Amino acid sequence: MKVRSSVFASFILILEGIGVALFLRGFFPVPLKSSVSSKNKLSDLPVEPLTGSSPNSSRLPQPLFKRVVIMLVDALREDFVFGPNGRMYMPYTRHLVERGSSHSFVAKARPPTVTMPRIKALTTGTIPGFIDVVMNLNSPALLEDNLIWQAKAAGKRMVFYGDDTWVRLFPKHFMEHDGTTSFFVSDYTEVDNNVTRHLDSTLKRDDWDILILHYLGLDHIGHISGPHSSLIQPKLMEMDDILKKIHSALISKEAEGSLPYLLVLCGDHGMSETGSHGGSSEPEINTPLVLLSPAFKRKAGMEKPGVVEQVDLPPTLALGLGLPISLNSVGRVIPGVLEETSLRDQLRFLHLNGHQLSCLLKDSVPDYEKEAGFEQFRVAEKAHGSWMKLFLEGNTSEVLSNMGKKVLKQYVEALAAMSSALSKQLGKYDMYSMIAGMVFVFQLLLVLLLAMPEALSGDAAVELPVLSALLSLPFYLMCLLLASVHVLVCTSAESSCYFCSLSWGLVFAAVAFSSAMFCILVSLVTRRLPLGARIHGKSPLRSIVSEWSLSELDVLLLAGTVGHTLSLAASSFVEEEHQTWYFLLNTLCLAVFQDVCRKYFREQRGTGDEEESILPSKDPSPKAEIYSEKWLALATPPFTLLCCRLLRSLNQTGVQWAHLPDMGHWLNSSEHRTVLSLLAAFCLVFIYLLVQRRCSWVSKVALALGLLGVYSYRAAVGNVLFPWQHSGRTTSKGTMEARFVYVFILGILFTGTKDLLRSQIITSDARLKSRGLWEIYSGLVLLVTLLFRAHNLPVLCCCLLIQTLMAQFIWKKLHYDAAQTTIMHYWFGQAFFYFQGNSNNIATVDISVGFVGLESYVEGHLLNGPQHLCGAPTLGVPPGLLPQLTERQEPGCSRPWLLLSGPAEVCARCSLHRAGDHSALPSLHMERLFTQITVRGHAPAADCGGLPLLQHHGAEPHCQ
Amino acid sequence: MWDHEIRAMASTHAILAASVFMATVLPAAAVPGFSVYGTHLLWLYSVSGAVTAVSVAVFWLLGITPPAKKHTVGYKLSRLFRSCLYFFLSCLFFHTVVVLYGAPLIESALETFSLSVLLTSLTTLRCLCVLGPNVQAWIRVFSRHGAMSVWDTCLQITVACTLVGAWVGAFPIPLDWDRPWQAWPVSCSLGATIGFLTGLVAAPAWIHFHRKQLTYKCK
Known part of the structure; x- marks a missing residue:
């Protein structure tokens, strides 16, 4: 069966997507x-x-308590109360902990330490997974069995003030509520005053049974200035006063004979040394849990607080209030509470x-x-x-x-x-689904690799032996084998398995597909082998061996990829992955520099007896041009190195050195706003100059206006200054400006698509096609420019510049093949991901990107179809194959196996997951994968890795 | 003749390796409180000083250095001056590369520069001794098939080993083990020294086992 190579490629890509989805389904544990x-x-x-x-x-x-007040302070770290500074920060609480009738514990929160999953844990007693973080931003109502529902069903009257996540999770559950939005991080007084203002009147009343208060101010301070900031102490004193007020009000209401009250002070998660949260480090997961009630024994002095899980609180509260424990709760009641x-x-x-x-x-x-x-x-x-x-x-x-x-x-x-x-x-993975997904991905990849030379040849069609495969005996044998394996695995499965729960039809289709792929694969291999022998006129083995000669660059690329994979076995290397990429990128630049030097200095000395090809001398370009070209080529790698070094100091990421001062903070501080404005303006102009070159004049104008719009958006949001207005304007959300830019982005993309379609359908004009590709590219650049934070614009600028220089002077002139170029793009893409200040820590996901130009957060922006998957680091390869398939020229067919290093990395990583006995490692990896997917899903195009490839592709037809 | 050269090379390398060990052991006896981690910079200077002195002496005695064309004092002085200049430039070059790799620019500049001095004395100095201050010759030796003598091959191997050693030495820095040898630049300088010692052993051995395959063009 003959298939056109574009159809073939898209078919394979879609199926790869399905395979990866299956894998991810197994990788992220399903809530039980x-x-x-x-x-x-x-x-x-x-x-x-x-x-x-x-x-x-x-x-x-009989219930133990009549009334319960839960005071939840966001990001309250354990040492704020129990630590040596606790006496100073929260004197009243500390006094109660030491002398009062209280129980105090260190409650361990499970990662991800983000507010919404933590609230879920505190009410349902389950352990929400990383997937729940996405829902953190737009929480739908909680349907699972939970404490709040149980309380409502039992006729308890509840009052809630604080973070409106609760209100969205439990709509109509509260008798009275007032939610505050937590998105304006810079505000840390108003959010808390909104809660406290209701307190006096509520405490006087008698018509409630459960009062929940969720204070956000401390978390916001942490995000702004970290746990050691001077703002922390006043905030904690304020919290302490509130606790005192509640406590004394409860004591005054206390009547003889009735059941006692319970006052709970807890944190939803802690705060890391940099003030963020989300990860699994000690300060982030340790939260205080203080229970105050006259029902408890009076303490004689400070004891070391016991350690409990955060999920132990809901069953304790449920039993204390005389409610049934929620079905899915994994917590156990805290025995100390029941003692009396x-x-x-x-x-x-x-x-x-x-x-x-x-x-x-x-x-x-x-x-x-x-x-x-x-x-x-x-x-x-x-x-x-x-x-x-x-x-x-x-x-x-x-x-x-x-x-x-x-x-x-x-x-x-x-x-x-x-x-x-x-x-x-x-915490268990669904191994069977993971393996099944992996097998699909690998089969498809191998078929793609084997079919590549054919697909890229002149007639651009692939001969797939589908019919003969479907009619062959091995196909049926494979089907039988796989089906029996499936039945065997599913009947003896220890844990629930997604792949087993699929319907029989789907599973049979998957089995048939997989065995057909296997047969096709075998027949392709047998067809390739003798072919190779005939062409080379030698034994096939010899020709394979000769293909395996490696240059230093290949060694570096392979060793780097393998080394990076191995490095992920150590948790520090996962946390500091940016260091690995910076290091590798530097080495890569030096290796390229060496290659360039070798080429140009060799030539100069004119040792003609070398087999290395000298510049094609047929074009009679003047000598001066060659010289300038030579010096530009020589200057590119050092320039790249310099850029990388500068960008590296722009954002400190990771864990160990994240607290060091960096340029980003300096630029974002209010006194340097002028500098930031100038820098942003310069970058925008530069981006325009770099991108506009090959677009039509309409797109040029649209691009210029769009970039102007980006600047005014940033000015409206308050990041940069307009030259003509210095102060006295309130910051708005900039929705109008952002929408203005979106219009231009759509316009440019539309023009580009139109050009592309015209070049495909009406005239097969290479120039038109190149222009269309460039226009789409510039539209994406404009989108990224809008979504990048102002101080990160230099990153984009450098990315584009380096890409242009590299493509012009290095990759083409030194005849690097497609495999090498793809891997280099991948490395650059990874490094630029971290240059933006991202890291594998979930806390660094920049959710503000989801709000650009929108009145409220739209989740669809985040869970945005396939881009979201293509951006995942594990899939660096399929986008890399795209340009090759469409380039229609002879790329690096000599060494397609170099590309295999990518999937091999995925495989090795998975085996590392299994082998890793380090307990924190799987969760770290999950965090890593999740963070990267989220960041790239958020701004699909913000992944710099994707851009250069597109540009590479776009530049190609023009130069043919 | 080859055996002779290999033997000369092996003994030279033995002397150099011995000098590295002496530079570690002797100050420990002479200076109170000396340790490789604790007073790292001191160790670093003592090793680079020892290697510099010994290589200059040994290579001058052996007379591998290309003979000077003119024998005037002025010419010799200018060669000496150029060698010193190259040495210094090479220090600056290594310093730049290390900073590009991410070493702090201002904060620990002294440590970074000391590392680059060590790297220079382990690599560039040997080039200066063997090839003289002649950039063309350096480029020739370090291009793909540019070795013209046993000494050139040996130079390639030791320089590559030293640089790879320093490169590998940077790996453990991000680990959170809090060991003394993870401090900057201890792991890198140790890596470079170990790489250098490996190169000293590996070069004669490799040449010895490949002496049949090694053919040099015009000498």
């Missing part, structure tokens, strides 16, 4: 759920265990928690009976039953209390074991 929308009901509660039966025992024990109740109630509480956990375990782990925790729980339940029997018989001896304590201990151990088994389950 017994079922999404079912809720735990009071009537479903288990009966109190008792050997023999007795009526009326499935009720809950009767032994019977304590055991009952623990039994309820244990029952809920064991149900969840039953639903999510296939061989739950083998779990140690489950077994322990069964034993404890039995012992509990016999204890109850004794108790009801009226036995009050020492034996009874000793036995009760033993049962208690058994329960606590069982809970711990079950909880950890469930958390482990959450």
Whole structure:
């Protein structure tokens, strides 16, 4: 079957996308759920265990607390309260922790330490995954079983003030609420005053049962100036005063005989040394949890706070309020809170928690009976039953209390074991889906590589032996084999598996497709091998060996790619990945420099006996031109090195050195706004000069106006200054200006597409095609310019400049083949990703990009189809293959295997995931992958890696 | 004749390696509180000084340096002056490259410059001794098939080993192990020294085992 190579390429790319989607589905662990929308009901509660039966025992024990006030301070770090500075920051709280009737703990938050997943954890008791971070920005209502729902169902009246994420998660749950938006990070007083202003009146009233306060100011201060800023102390003192106010109000309301109150002070996540959050470092995950209630024993002095999980709070609160524990909660009740109740109630509480956990375990782990925790729980339940029997018989001896304590201990151990088994389950990968996705990707890639020479030859069509493959015996054997493997894996699967849950038709299609691909692959290989032998006239082995001769550059490219992959086995190298890329890029530039020197100095000395090709001497260009060209070529690598060094000091990223001062901060401070304005203006002009060259005059004008619009957008947002107005204008969102730019972007893209279509359909004019490509390219550049932050414009500028110089003087003149050029583009793209100040830390994802020109955040912008996947680092290769397939010339067919290094990297990374026994590593990698996808998904074109390729492509037809 | 040259080379290298060891051991006895990590710069200077002195002496005694065309004192002085100039320029060159690789520009300039002095004394100085202050000859030796004698090949190998050693030495810097040898520029200078020692061993060995294949063009 003959297929046109463009059809072939797009077909393969789409299927690659599917394969990668399958892989990612397996890579990001799915939240474990017994079922999404079912809720735990009071009537479903288990009966109190008792050997023999007795009526009326499935009720809950008396609730412990009447009213609960939860004061959640965003980004409250553990050492702000318990640390040596705690006495100074929060004197009243510290006094209560040391002397009052309180319990204090360090609650460990699970990564990602971002507000929305943390709120989910605090209300549902589940451990939300990285996927939930995307939802952080536009949170839909929470449908899972949760504490708030349970409270509402039980008729509790709730009042909420603070971050409006809560209001969106729990619409109509609160009797009264006032949400504040957290997006204006520069505001740290107003957000908190909005919460506090309601406090006095609310505390006086009696018509509520649960009051939730979410203070955002501290988090905003952290984002602005870090945990050691001078703003921190006043803010914490303010929080301390609020706590004091609430506490005294609660004490004054306290009536004899009624149930006591509970005041909870907690943080949703901590704050790293740079003031951000999202990752998994110690200061980010350790939050304080202080429970204040007259029901607790009075403390005698400062004790070291115990360590609990953040998810332990919801079951504790639920039991304390007499509510059922939410179904999916993996937390276990904090035993210290129950200490003052009767032994019977304590055991009952623990039994309820244990029952809920064991149900969840039953639903999510296939061989739950083998779990140690489950077994322990069964034993404890039995012992509990016999204890109850004794108790009801009226036995009050020492034996009874000793036995009760033993049962208690058994329960606590069982809970711990079950909880950890469930958390482990959450961190599991879906290996089968991952492998299946990987196999697809590799098969397609191999087919692509094998078909490449044919696809790029004159008639631009690929002969795919589809029919013969479908009719061959191996095809059916493969189908049978794969189907049986599928059945085997799915029936014996230990954990839930996405690929198994697909419908049979889809799975069969996938199996048939995979085996057909395999057959096609084999037939392509057999066709290629003798062909190679005939052309070279030697044994095929010899010709392969001769292809494998490597220049220093190849060695560097291969060693760099392999080395980078290996380096990801160390967590520090993941955190500091930018260092690796800067280092490799520098070395690459030096190697290229050496190549250039060798070429030009060789020639000058005129040793004609070398086999290296000398410049094509047929074009009679004057000598002066050659000389200027030579010096430009010689100057390019040092210039690139210089640019990279300067850009490197623009943004400090990573973890270890992130706190160092950098140019970006300097430029963004208000006293240097003039400098930033000048720099931005200069960059915009420069970008215009670089990009406009080959566009039509309409696009040129549109581009110029668009860039002007970008500047006025930045001025409107308040980043830069207009020369004619110095102050006295309030900053707006700049929506109008941004939309103005969007119009021009669309216009340019439209013109470009039109030109391209015309060149394809009406006239096959190479000039027109090149112009169309350039116009699309300049439209994308304009989009990126709009989305980049003002101080990052030099990054874009340098990227374009380096790209132009490299393409003009190095890649073409030194006859680098497509494989080498692609890998170099990939390296440059990676380095420029980090030059913008991005890192693998989820905290550095710049969400402000999602707001440019929009009134409110639109998620579609983020989850934007396939670009989002193409930008992922693991897929550096498919976009790299594109220009080759469409270039229609003989590119680096001699060494297509160089390109294999990319997918090989993916493979090796996956095996590293499995091999890595470093516990933090998988989560680090997940964070890395996720961050990169998000950043690139946000601004698909902002990925500099993609741009040069397009330009490379765009430049090509013109020069033919 | 080849055996003779290889033997000469091996003994020269043995002397050089010994000088590196002496430069590490002797100050430890002479200076109180001397250690490779603690007083790193001192160690660095002592190694580069020792290597400089020994190479100049050994290569001058061996007489590999290309014979001067003129024997006037002025010419010799100018050669000496040019050699010193090249030495200094090479220090600046290495310094620039290291800064481009990301070393802080101002903060630890002394450390960076010391590293570049060490690199110069391990690489450029040898070139100066073997080839003289003659840029054309340097370019010839370091282009692809440019070696014209055993000494040229040896030079290529040692220089490459030293530079690769320094390059590899930069790898552990981002790791969060907090070891003393991760401080700038300890790992790089150690890497360069180890690379240099490896090169000293590897060059005669490689030449010895490849002496059948090695053919040099016009000498």
